[in-house]
Amino acid sequence: MMLLENLIEKNKEYASKGNVASYIPELAKAEADDLGACIITLSGEIYKAGACDKKFTIQSISKVITLMLALSDNGKEYVFSRVSVEPTGYSFNSIVNLEIKKKNKPYNPLVNSGAIVTTSLIKGKDKDEKFNRILEFSRKIMDNKDLNINESVYHSESETGDRNRSLAYFMKSTNYLEGNVSEILDIYFKQCSIEVTTVDLAKLGCVLANDGILPWNGERIVSKEICKIVKAVMTTCGLYDESGKYAVRVGIPSKSGVGGGIMCAVPNKLGIGIFGPALNAKGNSVAGINLLEDLVKELDLSIF
Numbered sequence: 637m638m639l640l641e642n643l644i645e646k647n648k649e650y651a652s653k654g655n656v657a658s659y660i661p662e663l664a665k666a667e668a669d670d671l672g673a674c675i676i677t678l679s680g681e682i683y684k685a686g687a688c689d690k691k692f693t694i695q696s697i698s699k700v701i702t703l704m705l706a707l708s709d710n711g712k713e714y715v716f717s718r719v720s721v722e723p724t725g726y727s728f729n730s731i732v733n734l735e736i737k738k739k740n741k742p743y744n745p746l747v748n749s750g751a752i753v754t755t756s757l758i759k760g761k762d763k764d765e766k767f768n769r770i771l772e773f774s775r776k777i778m779d780n781k782d783l784n785i786n787e788s789v790y791h792s793e794s795e796t797g798d799r800n801r802s803l804a805y806f807m808k809s810t811n812y813l814e815g816n817v818s819e820i821l822d823i824y825f826k827q828c829s830i831e832v833t834t835v836d837l838a839k840l841g842c843v844l845a846n847d848g849i850l851p852w853n854g855e856r857i858v859s860k861e862i863c864k865i866v867k868a869v870m871t872t873c874g875l876y877d878e879s880g881k882y883a884v885r886v887g888i889p890s891k892s893g894v895g896g897g898i899m900c901a902v903p904n905k906l907g908i909g910i911f912g913p914a915l916n917a918k919g920n921s922v923a924g925i926n927l928l929e930d931l932v933k934e935l936d937l938s939i940f
Contacts, residue, residue: 637675637683639934644671644686647927654914654922657894662792666692666896666913671923673931674834674909676842678851687911688834693789694774695893697837698827699751700844700866701774706745706757707862715757718812719750723872723879741812744873746891749803753813755827756820763819770827777843778836779852790829797825828893834909837899841907844870844889867901871939875925878918886928887938892920898928902937 648671657663672687706715719742742750760766775783804821807813813820842851844867848858870889875882875898882890888908890900896913898921908931912924932938 637685640673640675640683640931641685643927643930643934644673647671647923647930650923650926651912651914654916656896656913657915657919660789660792660796660894662786662789663693663895663913668914670896671912671927672834672910673927674838675906675931676835676838676851676908677906678842678846678904680851682835682838684834684838688909690911691786691831691833692897692911692913693786693828693893693895694830694832694837694897695828695895696746696748696751697832697840697891697893697897697899698770698774698830699746699754700840700870700891700899701777702751702754702758702770702827703745703866703869704777704858704862705770705773706754707865708858709759710757712861712865715745715754718757719745719753721745721869721873723877742807744869746869746873747876748800749807752800752804752820752824753807755824756813756815758823763816763823767823767826770823771830773857774830777850777857778832778839779850780832780836780839783830783832783836785826785829786831787829789831790826793825793829794822797821800824832897832909834897834911837897837909838907839909841899841901841909843907844901845903845905845907847903867903870901875920876918878916878920882920882925883940886925886932887940888928888932889939890928892924894919896921896924898924900928903939905937 674684867889898910900908912921
């Protein structure tokens with residue numbers, strides 16, 4: 637698709653306005669000027685350009701996967717008794733909502749506190765079985781049996797994850813987090829360290845766009861209701877505390893990660909995967925958002 641190549645060239649310049657994530661040391665090694673994209677339609681057409689095949693860690697986009705699993709394991713009533721679905725005006729790793737505002741229940745499953753609770757709800761006899769369920773589900777929903785974690789990023793996340801530990805122990809103290817905190821966090825650090833490409837993210841977006849049916853073989857992997865819930869939460873909360881502005885500019889259900897990825901699901905049409913590791917102050921890909929804004933306008937993809 638010449639359009640995609642042209643839009644990547646046009647929007648590469650925006651990378652200079654951002655910075656790669658540095659609070660996780662391994663992420664600081666990314667090349668800031670990378671920008672790649674993949675579009676996959678529900679009929680199987682694949683369009684990709686730029687740094688589309690470069691591997692990066694999924695980071696917060698994994699929260700979409702664990703939310704789907706937690707909902708499948710427990711049902712929406714129980715999951716949302718433990719975590720809410722409201723947007724937050726604070727950063728993704730904020731403890732403010734939990735303590736100062738006396739709202740012990742995490743605001744939504746796509747900020748760190750809510751995602752840690754969501755991960756804790758995934759069933760399994762021990763932490764290894766729970767993580768393996770996340771990994772196998774990821775492999776299936778992204779049609780890539782070779783997906784695995786980046787060990788260097790995992791260890792870097794674990795060594796520097798004290799903010800997430802503080803969130804988890806605070807929620808443990810208020811009875812919103814059940815289970816062994818260190819084991820839950822180990823699963824969480826591993827899920828964020830799964831290595832993907834834009835093609836993998838586009839396939840994940842495709843499954844959501846197709847209401848839980850794998851477009852490549854017709855198998856239902858998750859219910860239509862769960863997909864509707866997940867896409868709604870992505871629309872309101874998927875880009876941290878920039879979600880409202882993003883909905884106005886781009887207008888499609890999306891989830892970002894500090895590894896530079898953005899995953900999008902355009903209902904009944906297609907999935908999109910973006911990689912651009914230079915982030916803005918909110919933790920979202922600067923060039924990636926500008927690229928998506930142009931792409932949505934050119935292809936008339938906004939859901940609004």
